[in-house]
Amino acid sequence: xxxxxxxxxxxxxxxxxxxxxxxxxxxxxxxxxxxxxxxxxxxxxxxxxxxxxxxxxxxxxxxxxxxxxxxxxxxxxxxxxxxxxxxxxxxxxxxxxxxxxxxxxxxxxxxxxxxxxxxxxxxxxxxxxxxxxxxx
Amino acid sequence: xxxxxxxxxxxxxxxxxxxxxxxxxxxxxxxxxxxxxxxxxxxxxxxxxxxxxxxxxxxxxxxxxxxxxxxxxxxxxxxxxxxxxxxxxxxxxx
Numbered sequence: 001x002x003x004x005x006x007x008x009x010x011x012x013x014x015x016x017x018x019x020x021x022x023x024x025x026x027x028x029x030x031x032x033x034x035x036x037x038x039x040x041x042x043x044x045x046x047x048x049x050x051x052x053x054x055x056x057x058x059x060x061x062x063x064x065x066x067x068x069x070x071x072x073x074x075x076x077x078x079x080x081x082x083x084x085x086x087x088x089x090x091x092x093x094x095x096x097x098x099x100x101x102x103x104x105x106x107x108x109x110x111x112x113x114x115x116x117x118x119x120x121x122x123x124x125x126x127x128x129x130x131x132x133x134x135x136x
Numbered sequence: 137x138x139x140x141x142x143x144x145x146x147x148x149x150x151x152x153x154x155x156x157x158x159x160x161x162x163x164x165x166x167x168x169x170x171x172x173x174x175x176x177x178x179x180x181x182x183x184x185x186x187x188x189x190x191x192x193x194x195x196x197x198x199x200x201x202x203x204x205x206x207x208x209x210x211x212x213x214x215x216x217x218x219x220x221x222x223x224x225x226x227x228x229x230x
Contacts, residue, residue: 012155018153036182036213044183047156100192106185112220119214122183 001064002072003027009050009060014043017062018087024064027085030071033136037113038064038071045075045085045128053126054081066134070115073130081120085128138162146171151179154187170201178209181219195227206230216230 003024007013019037025031042062049060056077063074093109110117113132120127138152140162145172147168154162173194195205210218218224 009157012159014155033213039182040184040217043186044154046185047184093225095222096226105188109185109217109220127223 002063003057004061006059006061007046009056009058011047011050013046013060014130016045017042021064022031025061028067030066030068030134033072037132038073038115041073041130042075043109044110045073045130048083048085049075049104049126050079052083052084053077056080056102059081069134071132072133073085077126079124080126081124083126084121086117086119086121139163139173146173147176149176149179150175151181153182154180154190155182155184156186157185161164162187163193166194167196167197168192169198170203172203172205173198174208175205176209177207177211177214180214183222187210188217188221188223191227192223204228 001018005020007017018035018039019041022032023037025035025038046060049056056076061076061078063076065072085107088104088107091104093108110130114130115133116131117131118129120129127136138154138158139153141149143149166170191207196211198205208230215224215229218227218229
């Protein structure tokens with residue numbers, strides 16, 4: 001059984017979300033070193049929902065499940081237009097820093113870290129599920 | 137909590153978590169710089185794409201003014217984020 005909590009859809013929620021992740025890892029006996037990448041994945045997906053989910057007005061639900069082998073992160077955004085993050089165009093990391101244009105980098109980071117990234121849209125609710133194998 | 141401490145000769149020290157909640161305030165402070173900059177990242181605990189974005193923006197602005205922007209003493213997990221983003225190949229990181 002995992003943990004679920006809803007957070008106001010603004011960037012100031014990030015601190016409380018990070019505390020939520022740390023508490024979950026501690027309760028499951030998972031190495032706290034994994035908090036860095038879990039925080040990063042959640043921040044990128046959460047801020048993406050805050051910025052781009054059309055019609056979004058409700059709190060965003062974050063779910064955590066897992067053990068010492070694998071962590072599953074779920075973000076659920078209620079009553080929004082569809083925004084399939086798995087279809088975001090890949091970033092060309094060979095483009096020199098001085099020529100980079102903003103955008104897309106957050107999802108690129110999620111793809112680099114995650115072992116799987118899935119999107120589901122049903123009844124105007126967006127659900128993103130990420131799994132990450134934990135290797136100490 | 138995120139902080140930028142400024143020292144002599146274009147030396148900066150970043151500490152804490154540079155996330156989306158802190159990036160706008162950080163950019164305002166970085167935008168006041170117009171000289172070659174060395175950024176000590178030893179106490180930078182966390183960075184996201186929002187943080188990368190403002191450092192990249194500052195690098196591009198200073199480059200346009202003919203100045204360098206160097207990042208030093210980065211923790212491995214923070215450096216990994218630069219590597220994932222492909223920025224380690226282009227930014228000056230020591």
